[in-house]
Amino acid sequence: MVAQLIKMLPDLHNIPLFDATGVNERIDRFCKRSIKKNSKASGLKLALSMVDLTTLEGKDTEAKVRQLCYKAMHPHDLLKDLPSVAAVCVYPSYVGIAKKALEGSAIQVASVATAFPSGQSKLSVKLDDTRFAVDQGADEIDMVISRGAFLSGNYQYVFDEIAAVKEVCGKAHLKVILETGELDTLDNVRKASEIALYAGADFIKTSTGKIQPAATMQVTYVMLQAIKDYYLATGKMVGMKPAGGISTSKIALQYLVMLNEVLGERWMNKHYFRFGASSLLNDLLMQLVKLDTGAYQSPDYFSKD
């Protein structure tokens, strides 16, 4: 029952409200699930397959990006039957390098764009930025919303901007970063999610990783609920990407429990859920090796790229 996708800013006066205390209570229940044995092994592997291995630094170099791509394809060759990560996420100037390095693999190249991370530029510059990344071969675009415009109540501007970027993306998937660390309240997170979903996002994403707090379970929960309600209203499945601050397997499993109990199995794959992270990968590998051998190994046995 996919509805006609006429893009219109939704009525933001009538969207569900969120109560922080109640949200924390629900999160508490997710975190108390005890994930052991087979469910742990399958959860860790699933999390691994969902990682967007990321480097977004001014000091990035071509060689660094190439190393990261190799790591993405060969996370830990000593362990058999490991999935590769979902994507490598870089700045637009490295998209070409990453694309070439990942040739022949199923790993996607994601590029941040639209004057990342602040988004403080004019629309034409943002569209050029996006176009450049797409031309370089990016499979996925991670854009940022204009938080200033959002906080001043100019929702139409935010909506139009996302819709314009989506158009430039063409076949590339669009992830819309809300930068929840700057949105102040859970109700604002819901409102921004609503705008992004109806403007055509393929994924909604919590953070750039440049602002604290980055991803939290609270904002991710609110965004998952928005995705759920959007699905119920339109029949369209949209993905979710918490990014920043998810550095351990334990936290990753808690996010998966939440995903499992809010959106369920159709979202439990890399097409609809990603972890924007870098250090998480080695922790997942350490836990998987521990499950395999029964003993923790020194971090020195896991490559740092």
Next chain:
Amino acid sequence: MSATENNPFNASWTYDKAPESTDHIQLKEQYELFIDGAFVKPLKGKYFETINPSNNQTIASVAEASSEDVDKAVHAARAAFDSWSTLSGRERGKYIYRIARLIQERAREFAVIESMDGGKPIRESRDIDVPLAANHFFYYAGWADKLAYAFPNKTPKPLGVAGQIIPWNFPLLMAAWKLAPALATGNTVVLKPAETTPLTALKLAEIIQESGLPKGVVNILTGAGATGAAIVQHPEVDKIAFTGSTAVGKYIQKTIAGTPKKLTLELGGKGANIIFEDAAIDQAVEGIVNAIFFNQGHVCCAGSRLFVQESVASTVIQKLKERMEHLIVGDPLDKNTDIGAINSTKQLETIKDYVEKGLKEGGEIYQPVCDLPKKGNWCRPTLFLNVSQSHTIVQEEIFGPVLTVQTFRTIDEVIDKANNTPYGLSAGVWTQHGAKIFHLTQQLNAGVVWANTFNKFDPTAPFGGYKESGFGREGGLQGLRPYLKFN
């Protein structure tokens, strides 16, 4: 299982068993009565068995106190009263504080035994029952030397021997609610735990013995209704504190009429949980779950009557049904269990009878699909839709995981319906508008009204009911008063 047409959000990642280990707990095969600081055999030599409701296996045999044993215990309490009540508040506080610390030290053991004996999920006994029980002792330890400040210009004095009878839904926690204020105010106690859940009270007796509390100050007698009746009828008992069913509460009130005995009753309830259209709906749904499925619904203050504003009713019900799909019913000792075992076969029968009655009276039932263990007492979380105030299941306390759902249109209507019950223990209000919350808290006849949450307990907050839910308050400064006289 795959995502079905009915539920596009079906969860297929199932969690492997994660049982809490039981190798650290110490249980005896047979438990005696705790009288005058020692564990003694019952005079008539009778014992009964306490059963694990999740597999119907016997855990231990427990002494059954006869009226002669009650007499012995009351005399021990009477003998201990003079020195205990004249001990300085500061010294009494030290003993109570020590009991609290000892509970904390053995928290894991208490949690496991509580779940084995009563069927509640380990998540709740570990995170709620046991820590709250310790907190009650800590809190009242603090009051012991400050009674003069709690009641200025009033010279508070203890009553004497308190007979305390507690229920099976929160065995250790209810013992703490009863013992802590009685001891802080200088009374001595004869306490009877429920016959289906005596073990944590007996473990508490071991702690009390270890704490060095003067002998006779606390006596713990196990047994069924007859033991309770003997305590209520004993002429040398000065005060009765009872938590349990309204029927037994009425019996107690009749029995002690015309005697100088003081009484507090904390009885049944049929709490109204009211969801307004301007509530945070997803959190309200979580609140409904906490209100009725907490402790298998064996909660006197459970939010067992749901009222949803008509404009959001279909959304709330759909979300609630979907949330219920994720509730895991099963082994109380598994850390992932949300709903444990029904406390006794008898209670399971009661719940089943009500469910049948609900169906017979035309209610529309909803229960999620979930596997139940073969052995033991289990009940799926249950909703009844299309019911009205006239339905039996809306009027009577079921004391199980059964929720009745009604809709309303206006504020006055829902206040009317919420108060239209013989009970008056608890209520919940869900709205993001503060003014509406205050309006309802003034209008609802309930001892506690939770706003945007449900089933939250704290030793500093008084708890108790109106109407047939009882009288007297437990917890907080108000919880001291029923154990004191002022003259």
